[in-house]
Amino acid sequence: MRPFVENFPFFCIFLAMAVGILLSVSKDGRKAYWISLAVTAVVAVLSAILLGYLMENDLSYTYAMGKFPAPFGNELKVGPLQALLSLTFSAVMGLSLLGGQTDLFADVLPAKQNLYFVMSNLILASLLALTYTNDLFTGYVFIEISTIAACALVMAKDTGANMMATIRYLFMSLLGSGLFLIGVALLYSITGHLLMPNLHDSVAKLVESGQYQLPLTVIIGLITVGLGIKSAMFPFHMWLPDAHGSATTASSAILSGLVLKGYIVLMMTLFVRVFTLNTLIESGIINVVLLFGLLGMVFGSLRAIQQTHIKRMLAYSSVAQVGYIFMGFGLGTEAGIAASCLHILVHACTKPMLFCCAGRLGAVSGHHKNLANMRGSAHKDVVAGIGFMVGALSMIGIPLFGGFVSKLYFANASLLNSQAMAITLLVIAVSTVLNALYYIPAVLAIWSRPEGSSEHSCQAHGKPERDVAFTVSAVCFILLVFALGVFYQPAIQAIEAGLRLM
């Protein structure tokens, strides 16, 4: 009889799935919304308890999904890193729904609001499953779920631009799933396993004996590119700005804060648990990941500078931030992966906050999304203005904000890799300057009053309605970003313990 707390991952996954299924018969969008928030809260609390338990005992365990132990049945593997990630995912999911509430109920038709929450709950379930799974095929199944549900989140707004973006997203995403599936099928045929520890042993044997070298390299490439397309790795990011820029606020927040991360976490798990860093370094794939990451950091930011639409700017900034994460993988060291994990947390907290604040600032300035039309909007909702500023400073990497810590860890990690050290440090510096180049003007624009207008003209539109849900979520997000920037030590400890116990 195992301790009861060890059942929590399974409870969380099944709770989110069952609630998602049941919500499809609800008639009332508001009720469905509150139930979904409750689910995210329950999952967050359970994950926090689990994290405490795992950190205290310094252990990770496997959990058989059924009577038969792996490799015959499915299996979850739970460690501190997984618990930390699922805590972050569920908390951020709840806060994003809270922050985008007003836009959500305005953009989605009342008759279809319950379907939106079906999708959000199943996305939460798939994120948890992608984080916890110890089985490659379970990973694929939940990739499918999150692909479909994520497209539905983009589509929910139902305008022409959204449909175009959804179709593009769907095609790119399916291409990614397809490549990943081919990779899994090929891997199965040369190893005969789908369970990660067994795969690890088989792959190690193949590498040692020199058998099937070409298929192995192709498989690593297919899986990396497949998951890379879905998580907007640099040259495959074309779908992201439309999808994230045009969706409703909560969808943008969930998509760029969380859905991208689900795939990245699965990739990280595969890199560490199955292929091992040494194999990746030998096959040369790691250098490709590093290169794509570095290019993404620069070109994502360059494209963001050109944007005048605030949400598209944030979307391109996501491309750059995802580039940081891949750069960390590409360093090929434990420290690099730890820094990437920290950046996953930071970006998962910061970007949804930026999207929620951008949505709110747009709402108070008459539903404009252009920076030119949003001048002075921060004065109409001070919390949104402060939230946007905090998010921007965190993404640039100012000390005391979350983004600074992860960049510091990236820089430290790059010192350990003698070959890539110079270029990595240089690109981090360039990318930081570029980040500042688009975030600072945006912050200046929202805080500076338009020319030739005084207090009256701001008031002329009438005072915007207060949005309590948004204010609560923005304050929580701001606290989270500061918590990651100042009290980052526990997070780092959990990540390091998690990687050790992977």
Add this chain to the structure above:
Amino acid sequence: MNKPDEKKSRWTRFSAWVNGKSVIIPEEDLFPGGDLRPAPGKKCGREFCRSAEREGERLYSFLSGYTFAAVVVGVIVIGILMATVMALPRFGQPDNPTNNEVSQRYLEKGEEETGAPNAVSGMILNYRGFDTFGESCVLFLAVSCVFMLLLRDEKNTHPKDLAQIAREEAADDSSRDVILQQVSSMIIPFIFLFGIYTLLNGHLSPGGGFSGGSMLGGGLILYVAAYGSRKIQRFFNGKVYNIARVCGLMLYAILFGYYIFTGANGLPNHIPLSIGGLILPIDVAVGLVVACTMYGFYAMFTKGEL
């Protein structure tokens, strides 16, 4: 206010850019081929026409380069995959890596451990039932997405279209296809019977939830095509539809959740192995979901409502 000669100075450019005015590349709402037409009723201003023209040129140059690049990338990927397939273990050899202890146990102990002589059912619904639960959720999600997209609402349906559909339906109801009706009245009972047989015997013989469910769904579709949607709504309307698919998935979730909880904690479970054990009820659940998915797609794409 910018004077024309000042406009070129760097500082103005910079401040315009800070203010979010598009100077570098006017890129807002850049969806090649997207909403280029103005909304009906609005006049096409000169500014707009010019931007539409420019968009068209961009799209054209994008597409011509795109075809070439797509062919090159496609050929390279095909080449790589072909080379990989040549290097894979030969199909059907006894010493292939896939013939290991896992498949051996499925084949040798499957019946004893899962209560299903059909090893495939035993594997997908019992050993790896969690994956199959995920797959059932994929079907459920797919049809929910189609609901979200196509279910009639004020955004995607014009009152004129509604009137048109009502007229067509009335015409259909007054003159149904006699041959289709006679043939379906003979065939449909057998389709349902065979569907149910396949569903209930999934643990014994080839078949199960996915194949049986798609037969049931096919039967429903034939019924609607022959007799019209008004007839089917007497026993299968939106409410029954939702109850059927939610009950199916929840049955699966509850049964398998119980099975996982007892299995992982080493508790005894009280699921008998004699009459198919876990597999028979799960097959029924999957069958309901699959049938509802098939019928849901048909109903959404033809009428936009259940």
